[in-house]
Amino acid sequence: MQIHPLITTSEALAELCERLSKAEFVCVDTEFMRENTYWPELCLIQIADDKEAAAIDPLARDIDMSPLLDLLVDNEDVLKVFHAGGQDVEIIYNLTGKTPHPIFDTQIAMMAISQSEQIGYSNLVESFLGLQIDKGARFTDWSRRPLTDRQIEYAIGDVTHLSKIFPKMLQRLIKTGRGVWLNIEMEKLADPANYKNDPDLSWQRIKAAGRNPAMLGRLKALAHWRELEAQDKNIPRGRIARDETVADIASHPPKTQADLAKVRGLSAAWKDNEIGRRMMAALESAKPLTDQELPPRTPRGAPLGKEGALVADLLKLLLKIRSREIDVASRLLARSEDLELLAAGVRELPLLQGWRYEVFGKDALDLVEGKTAFAVVKNKLKMAHIDEIGGSEPDAVE
Template sequence: MKIHPLITDTTTLAELCARLAQSPFVCVDTEFMRENTYWPELCLVQIGNEEEAAAIDPLADGIDLSPLLDLLTDNEDVLKVFHAGGQDVEIIFNLTGKTPHPIFDTQIAMMAVSQSEQIGYANLVESWLGKTVDKGARFTDWSRRPLSDRQIEYAIGDVTYLATIFPRILKKLRKTDRGVWLDAEMERLADAANYQVQPDQAWQRLRAPSRNAAVLGRMKALAAWREMEAQDKNIPRGRIMRDETLADIAGHPPKSQADLAKVRGLSQGWRDNEIGRRLMAVLEQAEPLPKDEMPIRNERGAPLGKEGSLVADLLKLLLKIKARELDVAARLLARSDELEALAAGLRDLPMLQGWRREVFGRDALELVEGRLAFAVKEGRMVMTRVDEAAADPLLQEQADAAE
């Protein structure tokens, strides 16, 4: 594989992208900094295929990233391959208003060919290539210039190894006929709605202090205000106010701006500064949260209760058995909150739709409805239909014991 010197000019970048546009796929990775900013600062882009790879310096004077961004967002003939690419996709969306498409994420794909839930890149390289990734440059300040040869080599390695691993993962997916399982997951990763910042929905990421409509209304208003303040100043939202402080103010609103100085997590300056005045204005204008926006209790429908919790535990055991049998990550089949929702009586769930219903959801539903039981065969936990158990006295005895 040919490794190019660091690209710092538009002409060389355009030539590289023109060649890569003829490839069936390109592997992509980014290095960025966001510790001190609201918006992630793109510091380096690595891209390559099986023949060549390069690192691109987006901070270089005069460089125009348009050839690269056009390749990633507008060329539907080239598959864009990432590993754990959510933040990479977010950066590209912030720059263009579009997401890479079509897209493939090897971390997600690994869930369909192994029991790895969220395999890291170093472990991916180790398991497929038997090589150890140099982790010495992980904590590099990628915004500082110049970058050393070691830093650039480390960064490019993220796509050179991936260009070798991706075809192997794809081959295994085809052999197991599980590629279709991932279609919806990849489309979800590429869905622009995941990366659109909507301040009025920011409160949904927070832990609600209560189900009181007035408290939740204040939380929604404060979270939206904090989001816009952080965007305007381009600083992390936690620098404006921590989540716990926001929830505390929503639950126990100060009567006056002077009282802000008594709130844990705020400085004395809030009693008379401009941002404190804006916060108090937000609280004064906040309205109770409408009924149609109230969160579902426990986010899982009705409370489970003692018996429901036991059913949920049985479903989690079933999930472990199925994941082991299929050699896939349990999380690909269903999530814990879905299992609890099923135990609570809900049925409109992803695990009961499409391929998930076929490989897991139907059995989960039958377990809840009493048509499936646990049994032990040759020292292994297996599932058996209740009618099958009835035909076999030993299985019936084991099924009765499980109940």
């Protein structure tokens, strides 16, 4: 594979992108800094196909990044391959208002061909290529210039290794017939809605107890205010106020600005400064959420009770057994909360639809309905239909 020197000119980048635009896939990674900023600062982009690889310096003077961004978000003929690519996709969305498409994430794909739920990149490389990655440059300040040869080599390695792993992973997916399992998961990753920093929706990220419309209205107003403050100052939103502080103020609003001095998590100076005044103005403008704005209630069946809780435990045991039998990450098959809902009587669930129903959901439903039972077969715990183990229909779990 040809490894190019660090690309710092528009001409070299345009030539690279012209060649890569004809590739079947490109592997992409980014290096960025965001510890002290609201918006992540893009410091380096690495890209490779199966023939060449390069690192691109977006901080280089006068470099035109549009050929690369066009390749990533507008060229539908080239598959974009990432590993744990959520933050990389977010950066590209912030630059373009679009997400890469079509997209493939090797961390997600590993869930369909192994029991690994969130495999790290180093473990992925070791598993497929038998290589140990040098982690010495992992904590680099990527915004500093010049970058050393070792830093650039480390960064490019993320995509050169991935370009060798992806075809191997694709072969395993084709062999097992599980590629279709990942379509929905990949589309979720590419959904632009995941990356919008809409101040009006920022309250939905904050955990708050209850569904009181007035309290949630205050939470919405405060979160909106905090988001605008953080964007304007380009600092992490937690530097303005932590989530738990915002939720506490929404639940127990101060009557006057002077009361802000008593709020845990806020500076006492807020009792008479401008940012404190802006927070109080946000609180005063808050309106209760309408019925349409209230978050949907979590679907519920009958209360679980002791029997239902035991059924949920049996479903979780079945999930572990099935995950081991077919060598797939259990989280890809079903979520723990969905199993509890199934035990409580809910039937409109992802695990009872599509391929998940065929692979796991049908047996899970049979277990709930008393059509199957656990048995030890050749020293292994398995689930079988009642007629297969020669027993009578089991009593209800108590």
